[in-house]
Amino acid sequence: MAVVSMTVNGKAVSAETEDRTLLVYFLREQLRLTGTHIGCDTSQCGACVVHVNGKAVKSCSMFAVQAAGAEVTTIEGLAKDGKLHPVQEAFRENHGLQCGFCTPGMIMTAVDMIRRKPKLDRETIRHELEGNICRCTGYHNIVSSIEDAAKRMGGAG
Amino acid sequence: MITYPFKYKRAGSIAEAETLLKAAADGKLLAGGQTLIAAMKMRLANPSDLIDISGIKELSYIRASGDAVAIGAATTHCDVATSAEVARAIPALSYLASLIGDPAVRHRGTIGGSVANNDPAADYPAAVLGLGATIKTNRRSINSDDFFTGMFSTALDEGEIVTEISFPVPQKASYKKFPNPASRYAMAGVFVARTKSGVRVAVTGAGPCVFRVPTMEAALSKTFSPNAIEGVTVPADGLNSDIHGSAEYRAHLVGVMAKRAVAEAA
Numbered sequence: 012m013a014v015v016s017m018t019v020n021g022k023a024v025s026a027e028t029e030d031r032t033l034l035v036y037f038l039r040e041q042l043r044l045t046g047t048h049i050g051c052d053t054s055q056c057g058a059c060v061v062h063v064n065g066k067a068v069k070s071c072s073m074f075a076v077q078a079a080g081a082e083v084t085t086i087e088g089l090a091k092d093g094k095l096h097p098v099q100e101a102f103r104e105n106h107g108l109q110c111g112f113c114t115p116g117m118i119m120t121a122v123d124m125i126r127r128k129p130k131l132d133r134e135t136i137r138h139e140l141e142g143n144i145c146r147c148t149g150y151h152n153i154v155s156s157i158e159d160a161a162k163r164m165g166g167a168g
Numbered sequence: 169m170i171t172y173p174f175k176y177k178r179a180g181s182i183a184e185a186e187t188l189l190k191a192a193a194d195g196k197l198l199a200g201g202q203t204l205i206a207a208m209k210m211r212l213a214n215p216s217d218l219i220d221i222s223g224i225k226e227l228s229y230i231r232a233s234g235d236a237v238a239i240g241a242a243t244t245h246c247d248v249a250t251s252a253e254v255a256r257a258i259p260a261l262s263y264l265a266s267l268i269g270d271p272a273v274r275h276r277g278t279i280g281g282s283v284a285n286n287d288p289a290a291d292y293p294a295a296v297l298g299l300g301a302t303i304k305t306n307r308r309s310i311n312s313d314d315f316f317t318g319m320f321s322t323a324l325d326e327g328e329i330v331t332e333i334s335f336p337v338p339q340k341a342s343y344k345k346f347p348n349p350a351s352r353y354a355m356a357g358v359f360v361a362r363t364k365s366g367v368r369v370a371v372t373g374a375g376p377c378v379f380r381v382p383t384m385e386a387a388l389s390k391t392f393s394p395n396a397i398e399g400v401t402v403p404a405d406g407l408n409s410d411i412h413g414s415a416e417y418r419a420h421l422v423g424v425m426a427k428r429a430v431a432e433a434a
Contacts (some may be wrong), residue, residue, distance in 0.1 A: 028173060030173070030174060030176035031170060031171045031173055031174060044322070052169050052209070052211070054206055054310075055170075057270070057272065060272055066246075066275040067271060067275060068272050068275050068276055069272045069273070069276075072201060072202060072206065072273075073201060073205070073276065075178065077198075077220060082243070111235070115211065120271070120272065123271065123272075124271065127250075127271075139271055141271070141352065142270025142271060142272050142273060144271075152315065
């Protein structure tokens with residue numbers, strides 16, 4: 012056991028944890044940030060996507076100790092002052108979710124995608140969603156949500 | 169899923185990684201971890217120590233000179249896929265990197281990790297062998313023709329650390345991959361390169377280990393066109409056969425992907 016410290020959603024956090032604790036369990040069970048989901052736990056589904064130092068990663072495929080000293084952003088860190096992030100707002104307005112289980116990962120992936128590629132067409136969005144699986148929507152409205160969000164953000168990432 | 173217990177150590181330099189590796193009972197290097205961590209979660213791997221080399225600055229770089237592109241072992245797939253220098257010198261290499269896994273995997277996975285792991289269906293080994301790259305380690309330089317020795321096995325010795333892959337710049341090159349529709353791993357991926365010293369054709373995904381196709385290389389060295397390899401087949405003997413496709417199917421795919429790669433590079 013060792014104390015692992017990092018910044019999560021702008022706040023410095025520390026917790027004692029085993030070296031083998033995956034980042035997703037650290038976030039969910041030690042920090043009680045349960046917005047990050049565990050779907051497949053094998054790096055296929057993307058429900059656990061968070062940002063580490065500004066880049067989307069699968070938190071089921073990284074140990075918490077690897078993120079020591081890093082800046083981590085989870086779905087809980089997107090809304091500011093009670094106002095949804097433009098990507099969250101776009102998912103709400105475009106009916107980009109049904110059951111909602113995959114949504115935190117979809118949104119974290121979308122925010123990262125728009126940061127890297129401000130100009131997105133539907134085909135690019137579909138390719139970029141390679142690592143995120145949704146079992147309800149058929150993706151159509153997820154693609155529309157991301158397309159809409161990219162336009163709203165005007166390439167601001 | 170929870171792995172077996174292990175001790176985590178973060179190395180700040182190649183020298184420190186060597187020392188930590190030597191001191192460990194059964195240590196393993198951890199770079200991006202996109203294969204190793206999955207294997208540990210399945211409890212297929214049980215290292216006593218993980219030595220994290222992903223943060224070593226001297227292992228993360230892309231240096232393009234006129235005749236070679238040198239990439240540090242801890243450089244991520246994303247950095248290779250989006251590098252303007254790589255795109256200018258060897259566009260087929262940046263394209264290949266952009267096909268690996270998905271964006272989140274490409275943010276973590278590294279070229280050194282992929283090459284050292286030598287997964288039979290990984291993309292990078294096709295580029296390394298197809299371009300005749302040199303694998304540099306903390307001890308020596310290894311020619312790609314001597315590096316990939318079999319399924320998940322390489323010429324690396326105990327305690328040896330891949331530090332750089334150096335790719336000679338080809339005249340033309342192309343990579344064509346037929347991905348498994350679910351995993352996106354290559355069912356067959358063919359890297360074709362036309363270089364000063366001749367044509368090289370390397371195949372991943374179809375066999376237990378990446379391999380070259382001398383009959384295609386000979387035909388393409390005479391005439392570099394898809395027609396030149398019409399009817400040049402690879403034997404199905406020894407190719408992979410599984411629920412995704414038979415050995416005969418993969419042998420056929422190799423021919424189709426090779427022709428598409430040549431058509432693009434010609």
